[in-house]
Amino acid sequence: MTDNPDTGGGVRVFSDYVRGARDFTEEADVVVVGSGPSGSVVTYELAKAGHRVILVEEGPPFTPQEFSPDGNISMARTMREGGLRSTTGTLMPVLQAICLGGGSLINSAMCVRPPGFIFDEWSTRFDLERTTRADLDPHFDAVSEFLGIAPTPEDVQGPRNLLFRQGCDALGISSEPVDRNVRGCRGSGECYTGCRARAKQSMDISYIPQAIQLGARVLTSLQVQRVLSEGRKVQGVEGQVVEPFSGRTSHRFKIRARWVVLAAGCMATPVLLQKSGDLANASGQVGRNLQFHPGSAVAGVFPQALNPIFGGTQSYQSLAFLKEGFKLETMWSAPAALAVRMPGLGEALVKHFGELPRTAVWDAIASTHRSTGSVKSRFRSMNPAIRWRLHPEDMKVMLRSIHVLAQIFFAAGAEKILPGVHGLPDELHSAEEAEVLRDYPIRPGDLVTASSHVFCTTRMHGDASRGVVDEDGLCHGFDNLYIADTGIFPRCPSVNPMLTAMALAHRQAESLAERI
Amino acid sequence: MADIIWAGIFIALLGMALGRGWAGYSRTGPSYAVLARREAAFLEAAAEVLFPPSEGLPLSGVEADLPGYADRYLVALPVRQRNLLRALFVLFEHATLVWPAAGRGGFRRFSSLSEGQRLDVLRAWESSGLYLRRMVLTALKAVLILGYVGHPRSLGALGLAPWKLESPRVEADYLYPPIGEGRDRLPDRASVPASSPLSPLLSPPLSPPLIPGVDQETS
Ligand SMILES: Cc1cc2nc3c(=O)[nH]c(=O)nc-3n(C[C@H](O)[C@H](O)[C@H](O)COP(=O)(O)OP(=O)(O)OC[C@H]3O[C@@H](n4cnc5c(N)ncnc54)[C@H](O)[C@@H]3O)c2cc1C
Numbered sequence: 187m188t189d190n191p192d193t194g195g196g197v198r199v200f201s202d203y204v205r206g207a208r209d210f211t212e213e214a215d216v217v218v219v220g221s222g223p224s225g226s227v228v229t230y231e232l233a234k235a236g237h238r239v240i241l242v243e244e245g246p247p248f249t250p251q252e253f254s255p256d257g258n259i260s261m262a263r264t265m266r267e268g269g270l271r272s273t274t275g276t277l278m279p280v281l282q283a284i285c286l287g288g289g290s291l292i293n294s295a296m297c298v299r300p301p302g303f304i305f306d307e308w309s310t311r312f313d314l315e316r317t318t319r320a321d322l323d324p325h326f327d328a329v330s331e332f333l334g335i336a337p338t339p340e341d342v343q344g345p346r347n348l349l350f351r352q353g354c355d356a357l358g359i360s361s362e363p364v365d366r367n368v369r370g371c372r373g374s375g376e377c378y379t380g381c382r383a384r385a386k387q388s389m390d391i392s393y394i395p396q397a398i399q400l401g402a403r404v405l406t407s408l409q410v411q412r413v414l415s416e417g418r419k420v421q422g423v424e425g426q427v428v429e430p431f432s433g434r435t436s437h438r439f440k441i442r443a444r445w446v447v448l449a450a451g452c453m454a455t456p457v458l459l460q461k462s463g464d465l466a467n468a469s470g471q472v473g474r475n476l477q478f479h480p481g482s483a484v485a486g487v488f489p490q491a492l493n494p495i496f497g498g499t500q501s502y503q504s505l506a507f508l509k510e511g512f513k514l515e516t517m518w519s520a521p522a523a524l525a526v527r528m529p530g531l532g533e534a535l536v537k538h539f540g541e542l543p544r545t546a547v548w549d550a551i552a553s554t555h556r557s558t559g560s561v562k563s564r565f566r567s568m569n570p571a572i573r574w575r576l577h578p579e580d581m582k583v584m585l586r587s588i589h590v591l592a593q594i595f596f597a598a599g600a601e602k603i604l605p606g607v608h609g610l611p612d613e614l615h616s617a618e619e620a621e622v623l624r625d626y627p628i629r630p631g632d633l634v635t636a637s638s639h640v641f642c643t644t645r646m647h648g649d650a651s652r653g654v655v656d657e658d659g660l661c662h663g664f665d666n667l668y669i670a671d672t673g674i675f676p677r678c679p680s681v682n683p684m685l686t687a688m689a690l691a692h693r694q695a696e697s698l699a700e701r702i
Numbered sequence: 703m704a705d706i707i708w709a710g711i712f713i714a715l716l717g718m719a720l721g722r723g724w725a726g727y728s729r730t731g732p733s734y735a736v737l738a739r740r741e742a743a744f745l746e747a748a749a750e751v752l753f754p755p756s757e758g759l760p761l762s763g764v765e766a767d768l769p770g771y772a773d774r775y776l777v778a779l780p781v782r783q784r785n786l787l788r789a790l791f792v793l794f795e796h797a798t799l800v801w802p803a804a805g806r807g808g809f810r811r812f813s814s815l816s817e818g819q820r821l822d823v824l825r826a827w828e829s830s831g832l833y834l835r836r837m838v839l840t841a842l843k844a845v846l847i848l849g850y851v852g853h854p855r856s857l858g859a860l861g862l863a864p865w866k867l868e869s870p871r872v873e874a875d876y877l878y879p880p881i882g883e884g885r886d887r888l889p890d891r892a893s894v895p896a897s898s899p900l901s902p903l904l905s906p907p908l909s910p911p912l913i914p915g916v917d918q919e920t921s
Pocket residue numbers: 219220221222223224225242243244245281282283284285286287288289290292293294295296297298378408409410411449450451452454455458500568638639640670671672673681682683684685687
């Protein structure tokens with residue numbers, strides 16, 4: 187192995203390796219694997235503390251010219267397995283990013299602090315004494331200030347978000363504008379395909395450039411395949427250069443570091459540990475306890491035109507039902523992608539397309555604590571085999587969330603809804619008709635769901651025999667191996683996870699900086 | 703003797719399978735980067751019944767060139783997913799062997815069925831009690847709907863074409879060259895007008911209104 191040619195500006199991209207065309211080795215105090223919200227916060231904070239940090243990312247950096255407004259093509263380029271990753275057991279698409287910035291590049295920037303009772307549950311059930319909301323608030327504050335997180339202003343809400351508020355108000359359900367990590371949002375509603383307005387403070391344009399200014403180095407298009415270890419200590423990571431999109435691997439690299447932080451995401455981190463000789467798995471919990479927030483959406487058609495392409499992508503929400511197990515939110519996406527959930531075939535289907543300008547889509551994410559699964563490595567692949575089964579009781583919670591959404595739609599003046607439940611009529615025309623949702627004997631598979639929120643595969647637990655990491659993210663039984671991603675959540679957080687992941691990463695970085 | 707009979711049966715079955723899978727598809731028409739002509743024929747046949755001409759939208763499924771769209775999508779996918787999707791097209795085309803269409807010749811491949819039969823076949827998939835079968839149809843619909851509704855003429859007619867938006871320059875633009883390109887493609891810092899927000903942390907709020915409608919014919 188040789189040293190690689192110097193990188194301009196602290197970032198290395200695929201063409202740099204092609205030019206070098208040889209195996210290479212790097213050295214740093216800390217190597218962070220994965221540039222999603224967690225890895226980026228750790229990288230920035232450690233660089234700020236004066237440490238030599240290398241951030242490694244398998245995906246490429248995207249520029250606005252490379253964002254495609256087409257939902258299929260965008261997902262094929264920015265998501266793992268071309269956007270077609272899915273669970274087995276209960277079949278559910280799972281969306282996960284592969285790009286600089288991880289999920290933050292193509293998420294809708296919702297930043298939600300979980301209420302205190304969620305952390306109370308975490309701390310009591312998982313022996314996490316220092317993980318109360320009060321403990322984490324300073325970290326939430328630090329991240330919020332850095333990213334300019336604030337409630338979505340009224341002038342970029344647009345009709346489809348404001349109608350949600352109207353419906354909630356009419357029913358006495360509390361709702362609020364969503365806090366988001368955006369600066370100067372124009373309400374283009376295209377967060378999922380990348381923010382051309384450069385308003386969304388995704389990691390690639392916020393934490394990462396700032397970390398680079400502080401001396402961090404960012405190596406993209408590198409797939410880490412193994413953590414190097416001996417006894418209680420890790421010595422770095424190794425892997426291969428990977429070509430963007432095709433995924434073709436070429437020459438090898440090694441990064442030697444005194445500290446390793448795995449932030450490759452809830453699906454990839456356990457696979458990396460498994461591929462590294464079942465590392466950090468004395469508890470047997472690596473890859474287990476997998477949880478999701480499955481999402482289900484309802485479309486409502488209004489009598490008036492909504493100009494639905496205007497408005498923050500997901501800018502209004504209700505936390506009123508968190509204790510019941512679900513959260514309600516508005517959403518928008520590439521119109522053609524939303525059209526996929528339209529029922530019917532032939533003329534009936536095309537008629538629904540014609541209604542898109544009068545359509546709003548609202549969704550619910552469910553805290554399906556009873557539905558668990560696992561992530562296992564596959565032979566000759568870094569992609570995981572994901573098994574998961576939706577529990578019938580959780581299914582009922584999801585149906586209840588759809589029922590509530592239906593009520594809100596009709597209270598807001600919708601002329602009909604498309605519930606998207608197999609076995610029910612394609613359209614329901616009134617709140618009374620929607621009562622059919624109340625007791626419908628729903629089965630997994632009757633509802634088309636998807637999830638982009640994944641948790642718990644390397645869960646944090648005060649008891650080393652029942653979890654993978656401690657409260658600072660340090661792997662039990664190791665001196666210098668950390669995990670920082672949503673895999674360390676002990677339970678699904680019931681709200682959108684990015685902000686919590688960053689707050690936890692902020693705390694970890696502080697404690698790691700002290701130890702270094 | 704028995705061996706000869708079995709060999710004869712095997713050869714006959716193989717011939718039928720090859721005939722069903724390969725023969726009779728048009729040899730002319732556009733060529734694609736990935737898609738085979740028989741896959742294109744299947745997609746066209748599905749698009750024809752999924753999206754008939756209507757008053758609401760300015761073009762039908764056939765006019766939207768959905769095989770061309772699917773081909774672009776397949777090119778963008780990783781190889782494994784690309785092959786899976788192509789397998790799904792083949793599966794659907796020949797699933798009439800297991801779930802035939804009603805009426806004469808219901809066992810023929812999907813693209814050889816009449817329009818009415820094709821619609822009936824799709825209906826049967828959509829209302830199937832088998833979750834997996836419904837999901838296969840959803841996956842097929844997803845590819846075709848994204849191409850059809852996402853067609854610039856459809857989006858334009860619906861008033862849902864993407865906004866005309868300029869991307870203000872941010873610090874990151876000096877760090878990342880376009881994907882696959884070298885550092886020489888990075889913009890020159892000196893060429894940036896003084897008013898451009900260099901750091902996202904300093905950028906002032908931009909305000910609506912947005913400008914509707916990119917060029918709908920060409921986007
Ligand atoms: C479409 C979508 C919308 C969402 N909307 C929201 C929202 O509005 N609000 C919210 O709170 N959450 C949202 N989420 C979820 C949120 O984005 C994720 O929870 C968050 O990104 C998780 O952060 P992470 O750091 O744990 O991992 P990730 O963001 O998944 O980052 C992990 C990174 O590691 C890289 N990596 C993986 N394996 C390797 C390897 N072997 N070598 C090198 N690099 C590797 C990956 O490419 C990836 O970039 C959304 C997610 C998606 C996909």
